[in-house]
Amino acid sequence: MANRIEVGFKTGIRDALGEKTKKRIIDTLALNVSNVATIEVYTIDGQLSAAELRDAASGPLSDPVIQEFSINRPLAKNFDWLIEVGFRPGVTDNVGKTAREAIELLLGGAARPGKINVYTSRQYLISGQISRSGAETIASGLLANDLIERHQVIAASDFDINQGLPAFIPKVQGEDKPQVAQINLAAVSAQGLLKISQEKLLALNLEEMQKIQAYYQNPAVIKARKKLGLDENTTDVELECLGQTWSEHCKHKIFNSKINYTDGRRQLTIDSLFKKYIKGSTAKIRKAKGRKDFCLSVFVDNAGVIKFNDGYNLVFKVETHNSPSALDPYGGALTGIVGVNRDPFGTGIGAKLIFNTDVFCFASPFHKKKLPPRILHPRRIYEGVREGVEHGGNKSGIPTVNGSIIFDERYLGKPLVYCGTAGIMPARINGRPSHTKEIRPGDIVIMTGGRIGKDGIHGATFSSEELHEGSPVTAVQIGDPITQKKVLGKFTKSGKFHVRFGSKTVAYLDMDFLHNGVPQMKLAAKWKAPKNPEPVFSEPADLGKALTRMLSRLNICSKESVVRQYDHEVQGGSVVKPLVGVQNDGPSDAGIVRPLLDSMEGVVVAHGICPRYSDIDAYHMTACAIDEAVRNAVAVGADLDHLAGLDNFCWCDPVKSAKTPDGEYKLAQLVRANMAIYDYTTAYGVPCISGKDSMKNDYSIGLTKISVPPTLLYSVIGKIRDVRKAVTMDAKRPQDLVYILGETRDELGGSEWFAQNGSVGSKVPQVDAKKAMKLYRALHKAIAAGLVASCHDCSDGGLGVALAETAFAGGMGMRIDLKDVPYRGKKRNDYILFSETASRFVVTIHPKDQNRFEKIMAGNVFSEIGFVSADGLFEVAGINGRPIVKDNINKLKEAWQKPLNF
Amino acid sequence: MSRKVKAIVLTGNGTNCEMEMAHACKLAGADMVDIVHISELLFGEKKLSGYNFLNLPGGFLDGDDLGSAKAGANRFLHAPISGADEMLIEELLKFINAGGLILGVCNGFQLMVKLGLLPALDGNFTTQSTTLTFNDSGRFEDRWVYLKADMQSPCVFTREVDLVYYPVRHGEGKFVVESASVLNEMEKKNLVVFRYCNGEGSITMDYPDNPNGSTRAIAGICNETGRLFGLMPHPEAFLHRTNHPRWTRESLPEEGQGLAIFQNAVRFIRSTEF
Structure with a gap:
């Protein structure tokens, strides 16, 4: 016997989930929805008396201060569309399990005869001028994942206000009688083996299937199996075990394969990337x-x-x-x-x-x-x-x-x-x-x-x-x-x-x-460096606008x-x-x-x-x-x-194949990544x-x-x-000195700035591990000595982004001079601001600590490039001394905060 | 010799903050601090009567699957203690009648209001008259908030406490009352211990200073004896200055502001008032 308990909010109580759902429908589907209300549904399978159902509904399943409930009667009213979403049979229902345990405890624990099961679903009552297809889009495009959930879409005019929806038990149907199938692989052709692999979703290749085939023909294996009532046939259980394990x-x-790698200059055989690198x-x-x-x-x-x-x-x-x-x-x-x-x-x-x-x-x-x-x-x-x-x-x-x-x-x-x-x-x-x-x-x-x-x-x-x-x-x-x-x-x-x-x-x-x-x-791996031309675009006239746009980029x-x-x-x-x-x-x-x-x-x-x-x-x-x-x-x-x-x-x-013709290149990328793991982790x-x-x-x-x-x-x-x-990354005090640690180079290949300008480029940042280690050791010493007020990593978006983040996180402005930035390469303000050269930091230092800090950093590339200001203005002077950015930090921060604020 | 402070921190079925809550009790000077699994109570291996300070920590009892702490409250109300002719709720009521202190934080506070332990206006500790429900934002949030204490409150945990800064970490922290009379009664008796406010101490309904849209910005309440206290923000998450989100830029005392709550409890139990 199935019973439905529905739980909804009392009039006047805010339905935060409904409001959030409404916002998501408007934001993501652009459908005109005026209201969304929600109702929790507990479908209870088991012999419960009317009194027991009432105890469950008024006890663990609802909150008397803010909610109302109904038993085998609908709560839904005042809507244009009703969408009910529940799990498909056999899908884990954690809330249903908790509800079952709570009801069992309420009704006397395990001592009570008869089994109870609880299945949960949720109703969304949607108001607004929406067509049936619009309602269907909301259901399958937003509220229900059809792979694991079932949903019903009902128009107000089709809804029986007295009966509501019938109780439905999403129980796995059919008797579950475990069976073990035997499969004889001995005479199966190569094509047949692949078919078995594919149909059983084993994801095994021909060589692997043939190795399995051979195993079951080994007389010693067959002999041992016969003692346990098995034979030369494989069982589907074994095949699954092999499929998963292999x-x-x-x-x-x-990662464990033998790879023949060539990059045009050298050729090497790698017996397991994992072991070697x-x-x-x-x-x-x-x-x-x-x-x-x-x-x-x-x-x-x-x-x-x-x-x-x-x-x-x-x-x-x-x-x-x-x-x-x-x-x-x-x-x-x-x-x-x-x-x-x-x-x-x-x-x-x-x-x-x-x-x-x-x-x-x-x-x-x-x-x-x-x-x-x-x-x-x-x-x-x-x-x-x-x-x-x-x-x-x-x-x-x-x-x-x-x-x-x-x-x-x-x-x-x-x-x-x-x-x-x-x-x-x-x-x-x-x-x-x-x-x-x-x-x-x-x-x-x-x-x-x-x-x-x-x-x-x-x-x-x-x-x-x-x-x-x-x-x-x-x-x-x-x-x-x-x-x-x-x-x-x-x-x-x-x-x-x-x-x-x-x-x-x-x-x-x-x-x-x-x-x-x-x-x-x-496997074979063949490396050929891709040819991405360096982009041709001129330095934008308004770098303040460029910085704002960079701060709004998703990455x-x-x-x-x-x-x-x-x-x-x-x-x-x-x-x-x-x-x-x-x-x-x-x-x-x-x-x-x-x-x-x-x-x-x-x-x-x-x-x-x-x-x-x-x-x-x-x-x-x-x-x-x-x-x-x-x-x-x-x-x-x-x-x-x-x-x-x-x-x-x-x-x-x-792995090169008909569907992956560029497999050798992709494998070479993998080999090269492993080489870098070896080179840099050891360095x-x-x-x-x-x-x-x-x-x-x-x-x-x-x-x-x-x-x-x-x-x-x-x-x-x-x-x-x-x-x-x-140390944290936010600027701490006005008048603190701003430093860049590490050299900046015109390495904008793959940078956010080039991406912003529609290209990839070729000069990817390259890491000089020896210089980096020396710098990191000095910085660590300065931090341990308490000389660093703030420290921020320079990465996506480069120096410009790191400086702006340091400034607005501290709620302070900055005055920066790009001509003081240690830089190698094509001299452009946008390159200096947005290059993503590795191993760099922006740090701020209290003026009283300047000498001690510089002494510790001596022997590394670093430079004082400006100071923190109290006025909230973020000002950058370009390489020729002219102002190139002058913005209020609140404006920069807003640009940075807005894109994913949902 | 003064009275021994015996603290119990109850854990199990989804509590998460038992370690730091026990640490807070220790730092505050409790003589004994036990982290006890609820099944130890249910199997009669531990008794609430062996303690005088019950801590109900934050977490997600039973995943908060039926609403925050709902299934947990159901367990407290209906679970028998094996081997004893007693229900867990009876043991809890005895603990209260004996004058024991109870502190519920976050999920522990949700548990207290859903059982009816708070505000328990007519002294009825098992009838719910207030609740904590979904934040107006519809989402779980971790953020630090300022709290203004009612200096007239009978709450024994907040004596000398005025303006404090603690984190909230909840999705269901909006305080709602059953009726205007419940609210009036609570306010008349100064049972509203903490309200959300801005950095200057002005009580506010504005998000995010008021993180959930609570009625009258209520963040924590006590019962009439002041011995039962629940709050959504986490005092046990601010025991050291490095817990403060701006400790690298502000000059702060070594001790965090959360400790005061536990120190007050310890002091009260040791005092003649207890």
């Missing part, structure tokens, strides 16, 4: 650090572990959840964050989680062109991902302290959703090191976490492919930050992976075959509306927040938290990401990302000798301790193919000995 997602086949660089750094090596566990566990102090270790991991977020932005991103939580949590013998990070790459939320099939509008992805990470992070009580949002049209096919989590663990627990663990025969396997649903199936294989017509929605898992449940198994010394369903064996595979059986791929403008919706200070140890300055709204370079509340030692987290530079050379893109991450950490006061990194590659398919002494790669970030349906630009996120985690020495 997927690109799990086995990183491209990533593990190789970390091993070299650890050796060089000798007794000062702080790495404890790298590349072997769920996350990397480094030392924090004598008593504690830090754990850090960053993951991506791109493919799921493309289909279901909310569920995909929610699982992205609660998923990566599990990594540090399950590292060694467990860590307490201390912060999250998030970096998103989207197409413009203002995308106007027609969308290819199966692609959600980028605004919807933006809002969904933001909300998923909000719920995942906030509800888990983990502060989100660092992140960014990058925009590029090529993220239209697949958005990138990077989620990171760090943890802390006592260095020793019960006298034993906490960062290691061992598994012994006889140990029991306990599964804890959410109930297993049908969601999430094929996640690993699906994310190992491009997004295509047949991408299944069941591949998207919906996380739950709150639940738990247990399943038991046992470790043995048999060397076999043995799975039973009841008493029946359904899978029996050699562990060695399952884990090491996948054949190594052999530069404020992300405050997103940042505010994340709890960035739960756990009580917040030191440098994502938003700083006189009005708490300037952009921090890095985050600092104190994980131990009785200590002044802090953890620093920062990141670097510059995908635009891949259009010129992924080697320099990578070098700049590493430099940016280190630079951001140094800017707030991190100790350079105690920094560790994580590499997260998001690439487009780099900086910042070892990679963990990382991940996601290699198939392409969309391919019909004739449309969209590939992401090769994107590396480099995250760093480090330490500051005394958080009271930390």
Whole structure:
């Protein structure tokens, strides 16, 4: 028996969700809506008396002060269109589960006979002059994700005011009788094998399928299987296990492949990018650090572990959840964050989680062109991902302290959703090191976490492919930050992976075959530098206007509306927040938290990401990302000798095939990125301790193919000995002196300024690691001595943007002289203002500290270029001494704050 | 010897701020601070009667899935204590009758009003007369706010407290009353402890100084004895000056302004008034 309880707001009570929905309909669909009201619907499956239903409705399901409820009778009135949205059968319904538990407790707990299930849905009552197709657009374009949700659209004239909507139970229909299929692969042709791989969504290639085929013909294997009631046939369970385990997602086949690389000058064979460049660089750094090596566990566990102090270790991991977020932005991103939580949590013998990070790459939320099939509008992805990470992070009580949002049209096919989590663990627990663990025969396997649903199936294989017509929605898992449940198994010394369903064996595979059986791929990479001409445009007459426009660019403008919706200070140890300055709204370079509340030692987290530079050379893109991450950490006061990194590659398919004819070039980009990882992490002494790669970030349906630009996120985690020495980016006092640290060159290739002018260019910023390290060490010394009032990283938008941000975050003006900027290259004011040369900072210094500061910086390229003023005017004199920018900081700030303020 | 201050910080089912709340109790000088999982109470392993200062921390009880703290309040009202012929709510009411102090922050405050512990005008602690609902902005926000205290309030947690700056981190912090008479009664008895104000201390309904659109800018309330106190902003998030969002540009005392709330509680329990 199904009953419907509806809960709505009483007359006169503001419906904030309804108002927000109305605004989104107007903003994103441009439909004329005058009002939106919401009603929560609980459909209860189970034997409940009228009195029990009333108790449930008036108890846990509604708030007597502001809400009213109805039972099996509609609340809806005064609307033009009613849209009801609920989950499809089998999709995780967290609210429904909480409601069921609450009602069971209310009605006497488990002792009460009969089972109850609760399914939730929501009604939107829309008023306004809207056609049926308009209402349908609101339903499927905004309110419901048809892949996981069902919706009904009902006109007021068709609505039965007495009956309302009938109670509908979205239960999975049909008897679920588990069956195991047997498949004989022996006689299957090459074409047939590929067909099986494709139909079962195994994402395995011919060589891999043939290796599996051969395994089942091995007489020893057959003999062992026969003892357990199996034979030479594979079971579908085994095939699935192999498909998932051998997927690109799990086995990183491209990173472990043998690559023949040529760049025209040299040719080399690389036996595993991962071993040679990533593990190789970390091993070299650890050796060089000798007794000062702080790495404890790298590349072997769920996350990397480094030392924090004598008593504690830090754990850090960053993951991506791109493919799921493309289909279901909310569920995909929610699982992205609660998923990566599990990594540090399950590292060694467990860590307490201390912060999250998030970096998103989207197409413009203002995308106007027609969308290819199966692609959600980028605004919807933006809002969904933001909300998923909000719920995942906030509800888990983990502060989100660092992140960014990058925009590029090529993220239209697949958005990138990077989620990171760090943890802390006592260095020793019960006298034993906490960062290691061992598994012994006889140990029991306990599964804890959410109930297993049908969601999430094929996640690993699906994310190992491009997004295509047949991408299944069941591949998207919906996380739950709150639940738990247990399943038991046992470790043995048999060397076999043995799975039973009841008493029946359904899978029996050699562990060695399952884990090491996948054949190594052999690939070719060919590098040919792309030819992007340097653009020809003259220096604009009005550089003030140019600066204002730069501040409004999506990659530069404020992300405050997103940042505010994340709890960035739960756990009580917040030191440098994502938003700083006189009005708490300037952009921090890095985050600092104190994980131990009785200590002044802090953890620093920062990141670097510059995908635009891949259009010129992924080697320099990578070098700049590493430099940016280190630079951001140094800017707030991190100790350079105690920094560790994580590499997260998001690439487009780099395997040459009919659908990827330029695979050799894309693979060469990957090789070059890895070379830069090796060169720069070793130069900086910042070892990679963990990382991940996601290699198939392409969309391919019909004739449309969209590939992401090769994107590396480099995250760093480090330490500051005394958080009271930390520095923020906002100008502090009038009359403080403004300095630029580092040389500026006319490196505008891939810059925001060239993008603003419609081109890419060729001179990509190149990092001089040796000079950078020297500068960073000097700056750190000055910060530790308390001589730096503010320090801001110069990156997207260059010096002009960094100066403006420093000024308006401090609520003060500035007088700047461009002729004092150490500069090499074609002399143009716009180039000096907007070049994105790496390894630079804008710092402000109190005049009394000038001598000591300059003494510490001696031997580096740096220059005093102006001062902070009390008047709120941002004035820049050009190279010939004439004023080129003169604007009020409030105007600049408004330009910077406006674009994404929704 | 003065009375021992025994603080309990209740956790489980989605609370998040138990560590910093316990830290605040310790810094304030409590003699004993236990972080206790609610199931320890439900299984009778721990008793509220062993304490005199109950802390209900922020978080998302049961994910706030049925509205903030709704499922949590339902548990408090209907969960039995195993092995004892008593419900959890009865143990809680005994704790209140014995004169124990209760501090609810954010989700803990939401729990208190939804149970009816606050404002409990007629001394009825299980009838809800006010609520905390969705912010007018329709969104969760983390931002620092100024709070003006009512110096005439009976609240024992805010003695000598005037103007303070704490962060709010909530999506459902808008205070709403059942009726005008409830509001009048609360104001007459000075039960409105904190109101949102601007940096100069002027009470305001303007966003973002008033972050959620609360009726009469109400941010925190107490009961008539002043021993039960709930507020949306987080005092336990400002225990050290480096928590302040502008600590790098303002000269601030080492101790954060949030500590005063806990110090007052400790002082009160040790005093003869308790």
